Amino acid sequence: MRLLAARGGAAARAWGAGPRLRLGLCGRAGAGAGERVRVRFGPSPTGFLHLGGLRTALYNYIFAKKHGGSFILRIEDTDQSRLVPGAAENIEDMLEWAGIPPDESPRQGGPCGPYRQSERLDLYLKEAQTLVLRNAAYYCFCSPRRLEVLKKEALRMRQTPKYDNRCRHLTAQQVEERLAQGCPHVIRFRLEEGAEPLDDLVYGLKQLEPASVEGDPVMVKADGFPTYHLANVVDDHHMRISHVLRGTEWLASTAKHVLLYQALGWEPPVFAHLPLLLNKDGSKLSKRQGDLFIQNFSRNGFLPEALLDIVTNCGSGFSGNRSGRILEELISEFDVSRITTHSALLELDKLPQFNRIHLLRRIESAESRHDLVRELQALVEKVFGEKLTDGEVLCADYVERVLLHRKGHITRLLDLVSPTYSYLWIRPLVPREQIENLSSDGEKICSMVVRLFQSWPNGSVTPTELNSELRALQAQFTGTKYSVIMKLLRLALSGQQQGPSVAEMMLSLGPKEVCQRLQQAVIH
């Protein structure tokens, strides 16, 4: 199904639902005549998944789900020299963590596998042979040394280096002889002039002429591995990919890919190139910036929803630009015809704000709050360990109360185990003299507050009620300033001199814990 008509001006894009029939040529040839949307994310495992990769995967995922299609993960590992151990696993782990798991992948399997290119080498060689037989490709025996000389010469003449296509002109007999002698060789694709304009869903009609800017490109390298171009086209065809959504840096290669599709007698997929994702100041996001690895965001307590929200918020493809969207909303609001060619400027410094919104959302939902309670219990145990003198602070009710009272104030769950909030988990040991030193009425003040809390039905109290009661307290202890009463209570409740307001502390701790701590303070 070609989901979009040719472009006749930016506004002329409209989805057509009619099925585009194409024979299934993958392992399940002919299976299911009705074409479905099938998109893929094809990272090279040369590093762990980073924010740019997550964004490409996400747009593919959203597009697939919007159109009832499948999202495929294909590991493009044909450049064996650049493989990073663990990267392929990390990519799939992180897609799962982000809540956008592939339907077909190395881990999931699927009807068009294997999903690692290094396991599909025979297929590429077979298609490369087809190209050779059709005279669309040829063996090239030029040595790396000759290519280097060509390059140097071009640079000396201030020209763009390109292969001079010399081996195009070898006779069949010359080729046979050299192959028989075991001469090292590559297979090159014969780039012909006269490429048709490329119709991209985002960039519109693009007239690119690869033959005028480069020599015949290598399809199969001397080590027998295919290059990205061959493997990509062969796989997109055999995996029945209907739409290719990828970064705009691949746009120039696409013209070459279309020529390859033609030479192999295949219909190309529909292409949509996503504009660049840049830093806020327009500079390039580097894959090498370790802090952009998804696993680092995850370790630092950022939620997947916040990452999905921020990368789509700065990009296009949606009716409005509002933050706080979750995946279901992204899917329902996505419209590929709204993707513009403007670069997406990522405001990473706003990530904490995005996270706060999504954490609040999770806390407010009873179901996800339940998981957060468990997560926070584990975090508290991990961070405070032996310092936890009383198991009561690990009770689900207590932890849940803390979450409900702190929602909207914290940006990450981790904030709740930072020193600022340690009072929530560690009961202070404050010597009674310290309280008495602040006010000779210290003991009475503490007892009064205990009674106050005990008198509230179910211990429930609103912040306004609490604040006015605390104010009223001062009237009874005219010898002690309000600020001193607060200092005293803060000390008794947390052992700290500074921190959140006393009312806030009391609300987070809850009546039981407040009474326990104030009683404790006057016993010691």
Ligand code: GLU
């Ligand atoms: N392996 C390429 C990459 O790492 C995939 C490009 C494509 O999607 O065609 O970006």
